[in-house]
Amino acid sequence: MKIFEEIESEVQSYARAFPRIFNRAKGEQMWDEEGNEYLDFLAGAGTLNYGHNNDLFKGALIDYIQNDGVTHGLDMHTKAKGEFLQTFNDKILKPRGMEYMVQFTGPTGTNAVEAAMKIARNVTGQQNIVTFTNGFHGVSLGSLAATGNSHHRDAAGVSLSGTHRIPYDGYLGENIDTTEYLDKVLSDSSSGIDSPAAVIVETVQGEGGINAASIEWLQNLQSVCKKHGLLLIVDDIQAGCGRTGDYFSFEEAGIEPDIITLSKSLGGYGLPFAVVLMKPELDQWKPGEHNGTFRGNNLAFVTAKAALEHYWSDQQFSKDIKRKGRYISERxxxxxxxxxxxxxxxxxxxxxxxxxxVNGEIAGKITSNAFKKGLIIETSGADDHVVKFLCPLIISDDNLKKGIDIVESAIREVCAKVDEIPEEKVYFYAG
Structure with a gap:
């Protein structure tokens, strides 16, 4: 641990929650240097939907490297890129009747969000983007302006502008449809909300606390956008690539976003990769107008293609995710x-x-206790008050049960200790 303490920046976070040196990983499991085994319910914050070192992808990646496949090619045409595009079109877009242009951005989610907002502003000629309470879209300045969390926003060092913040579904209570408020302020010339370029939304707010928008709310949001001529951007960086059951998290709602951002598990193997999908009429870029040295990752093209071929050629994987999702929900x-x-x-x-x-302190004690029992699991939400289940989608039924059993045991022990505190000292989170 000495070298990390000596020269790694204080900005590190996950390393503080899981203070081990990990040196091997497979599927839903990780091992530290001492040989201790852990179940991984963090999965690279949603980057490892297909698990660590998936054998279905590894061979293709090794073959590509051994054959001196292009590692870096800027945005030049490569065989790996062409094969990914063809497979993505055949396996994902065409079966869903979706027609989108694909833009390769810098390799992380925030790169895709920055590009998406830039597209919306350039196409519409408007500047502001409607964002939502508890939303998280990245920590580069444009994406950070769209992010709600004050912990991240306060670190910017400059004023963050160009957005209008609106209450997310459920923020004002279960029976209040906040899209009606959005419709009202957009309809009122005295609301102070200038005509925005777009709305950016997560169907499930991951970092914001696993807040899931209802199907009806998402449908109403799209209707409001169409009524007022706003582009609808769905940030599917963490909720997409199968996490909610379908490849895109908005499929169940039947909505058609104008722009979609993808990253995290898109590359399949944990390799950095991000794209923006946009309706063809929005693709008004001039050549090189938005670029980046690492736009497109040829190694990730190879593993992304393998993921699509092995898991998304039929409905079986999706059905299995939904089955496991029902089990998690019931537990x-x-x-x-x-x-x-x-x-x-x-x-x-x-x-x-x-x-x-109850609060962030209780959630933190639960995840800390679970780690001692061999489970890597994190918290999320404004006050880190939500224990966040983000295990690989390919997890075995036995390990899924084992991981939830560990969380249940941790909760049992933490609750027993809380019960020992005098009642007047216990405060409950009401969110």
Missing amino acids: LENIVSQYGEGNFTAKGRGMFRGINC
């Missing part, structure tokens, strides 16, 4: 009813789930 609801005493709630969609805890 979490049972845990909440057994230990929560009305103070915990389960939330999320598909295999994107969380337990909303």
Whole structure:
């Protein structure tokens, strides 16, 4: 640990929660240098939907490297890029009746978000983007302006502008449709909300606390956008690539975003890769107008193609995700009813789930206790008050059960200790 303590920046975060030196990983498991085994319910914050070192992809990647395949080619045409585009079109876009142009951005999610907002502004001639409470879209300045979390925003060092913040679904209570508020302020010339270029939304807010928008709310949001001529951007960076059950998280709602951002598990193997999908009429870029040295990752093209071929050629993988998602939901609801005493709630969609805890301190104790028992799991939400379940989608049924059993055991022990605190000292999170 000495070298990390000596020269690695204080900005590190996950390393503080999981203070081990990891040196091997496979599927849903990781091992540290001492040989201790851990179940991984963090999965690279959603980057490893297909698990660590997936054998279905590894061979293709090794063959590509051994054959001196192009590693870096800027945005030049390569065989690997062409094969990815063809496979993505054949396996994902065409079966869903989706017609989009694909832009390769810099390799991370925030690069895709920056490009998406830039497209919307250039095409519409408007400057502001409508964003939502508890949204998270990245920490580069444009994406950060669209992000709600004050911990990240306060680190910017400059004023963040160019956005209008609107309450997300459920933010004002279960029975209040916040799209009606958006419609009202867009219809009122005295609302102070200038005509925006677009709305950017996550169908499930991952970092914001596993807040899942209802199908009806998403449909209403699209209707408001169409009514007022706003482009609809769906940030599917964490919720996409199968996390909620379908390849895109918005499929169940039947909406058609104008722009979609993808990253994280897009590359399949954990390799950096991000794209923007846009309706053809929005592709008004001039050559080189938006660029980046690492736009497109040829190694990730290879593994992304393999992921699409092996998991998305039929409906079986999607059905399996939904089945596991139902199991997770049932287990979490049972845990909440057994230990929560009305103070915990389960939330999320598909295999994107969380337990909303009493507060961040309690959630932190639960995840810390779980780590001691061999489970890597993180928290999310404004106050880190949600225990976030983000295991690989390919996890075995036995290990899925084992991981949730560990969380249940951790909750049981933490709740027992909380019960020992005098009642007047316990404060509950009401979110």
